[in-house]
Amino acid sequence: MTDNSRRGSRITPEEALAYHLEPRPGKFDVVPSTPMTTQRDLSLAYSPGVAVPVEVIAENPETAYDYTTKGNLVAVISNGTAILGLGNLGALASKPVMEGKAVLFKRFADVNAIDIELDSEDADEIINAVRLMGPTFGGINLEDIKAPECFIIEQRLKELMDIPVFHDDQHGTAVICAAGLINALELSGKKIEDVKIVLNGAGAAGIACLELVKSMGARHENCIMCDTKGVIYQGRTEGMNQWKSAHAVVTEARSLEDAMRGADVFLGVSAKGAVTQEMVQSMADNPVIFAMANPDPEITPEDAHAVRPDAIVATGRSDYPNQVNNVLGFPYLFRGALDIHARAINDEMKIACAEALAKLAREDVPDEVAVAYGRKLQFGRDYIIPTPFDPRLIHVIPPAVAKAGADTGVARRPIEDMDGYVQSLKNRMDPTAAILQGIHARAKQKQARMIFAEGDDLRVLRAAVAWQRGGMGQALVVGRDNDVKEKLASVGLADAARELTVVNAANSRHLEAYHEYLYARLWREGIDREDAIKMANRDRHVFSALMLAHGHGDGLVTGATRKNAHVLAELRKVFDLRPQDGAVGITGVLHKGKIILIGDTLVHEWPEAEDLADIATRGAMVARGLGLDPRVAFLSFSNFGYPLSERAIKMAQAPKVLDERGVDFEYEGEMTVDVALNPEAAARYPFSRLTGPANVLVVPARHSASISVKLLQEMAGATVIGPMLTGTPHPIQICSTTSKVNDILNMAAIAAGGLGVMK
């Protein structure tokens, strides 16, 4: 578990286990989509109401797609006989991978998926078990079942079932491999019918990849397949089966080493380290190397490039460029197939998927994708295939798949309005993940030295480790050396202590400068030099702020151990963070695919009209920083002057202040929250200047801001980011005492991205 290559990915075994353990064991929950709160709900959802759809479905089975989850539910089924490249570790051990696939289905294509691990290696038993599950699901995704049983199981189930049965390791991999190969060959100036291909790993993935590559034009005699016994040549008897035999060729080559000499393309779906640098060196000019074994490739890109800088290299991993991994395929293939109530996923649908992926990689990459990835993505040797987080995948690939399915007659319900379908796919995905991804990618680009002020708190230390190991920049932890070491060791992160930079008053070379600075700021507030020295030495918030003020860090994150008000008071000793200095707290609330920003959640207790206008301006700035077009609503219990009250008048005055200032974003008020967010309610006020639902809500006072945010969090389970401190001269973010490791990391990323810094 601790081998070097996995250490090289900068993910430790402890982190991987903690990820799976917290906040609850495993990786997903099942959540109801209908209300279940009243007696009436109970009567509708269960007896007697449920009897109605039962009878309707019995009468007309097609309606199961309308009245049950069937149409958007996929089973991810494994027996654990070929878990990634780890081998046969059994059904139970495969569960983390299958849960992972289920989560990927949801995250990337909003497909509900559930993992099912079957404790059997007997093909007939598995076929029977899966067949019997048919009524439950809209599709079956077989996963990590080894060859050759997987071929028999899939073939038989396809014959028996009237829903798509898709072995991901075969066809998912083949589709992505084909997409990548189309583009890699174009870049290396070679034609598929001319190239010499070596494929290592004659199992589920290998056989399917070679079949698809041949169907795209590769010549049988130009393709050599290898397995653990070496080349599969005509006449070989050892370790053979009918699927391997179909690819046996007449050749003198007997080992992978022989086969690789002069080859144009290497496709690896075998095992870690199967390819040596000598083998790569012996390949033809501009070789294409897809080392797709997981979790560790046949050869690392570094090792391949060291001997062949002209190679185009791809792996199955997310931490190198060119991730050729079936995650780019199965979510979108099933999305398209489910949306036409498909009976199968056929070859035409797979090829449509491969071609759409290849084409997407050649298109101009929108800025937000490049920003999200923190590097320029332009079709070329390091970008032959779209990246998994490309938000275009969801509305580009499923329509291609759905169209191919309809054209070839497997659709029970073809898409009639393709433009409408594309639009519905665009709206389907929750932007939360994309927004957080963007924040992190922008932060990574900055490589900030992040000051983590509360190095005595384990959550903060873990966030600092994640910062450093995630390649986000340098983590500067304010704390005591021994304490940091002990705390990290207590959670199996002893190694990490050496990687963090621990800073404190005892080891700082700048202490004198800090003292003078603080004294000069506070001497007219009744603080004498000794007090200032004590504050700087003893209070980690003050010490951290002094570091930041002197440029000894690029950003500061704190507030995980003390109340916001206390932390803000300490930071004010070093920075001007009062309302009149322009500081504002903005909180992001993400829920049901929507994001709204609420302010002021931190600084202004009881804002006047001018302050409210400042809050709106900061909110708009944060919205733009998140890639949103700001639409600000000034909220009240009244709409446009009725009923009148002192607070409502202030909320009505604030837009007038903005009128005078001539700002460049949309704003309107005062209005109630439903008018701000709900287009139907807004329609009663046709004169409103907002062109759509508001995304920045300026509330009358801090208490109403806090109440709204916490209400949304507690009652609706909304994700909350912040409060983000904005309008500050340096990036500072304040978490809360209930923050988890990930929340602290998000706040550090927000600080590093400079989202709240006064421009």
Ligand SMILES: NC(=O)C1=CN([C@@H]2O[C@H](COP(=O)(O)OP(=O)(O)OC[C@H]3O[C@@H](n4cnc5c(N)ncnc54)[C@H](OP(=O)(O)O)[C@@H]3O)[C@@H](O)[C@H]2O)C=CC1
């Ligand atoms: N990037 C991606 O998207 C995907 C990658 N993969 C990876 O492909 C690999 C194989 O998976 P899968 O096809 O499902 O597994 P299978 O068990 O079905 O097949 C494994 C095949 O690899 C061969 N093999 C194993 N070790 C070596 C070696 N050192 N040299 C040559 N051949 C070897 C086996 O040979 P023999 O027949 O002699 O036993 C067998 O033919 C795994 O590493 C997996 O992670 C799989 C799916 C998707």
Ligand SMILES: CC(=O)C(=O)O
């Ligand atoms: C990616 C995948 O499915 C595998 O490695 O098995």
Ligand SMILES: [Mg+2]
């Ligand atoms: Mg797999």
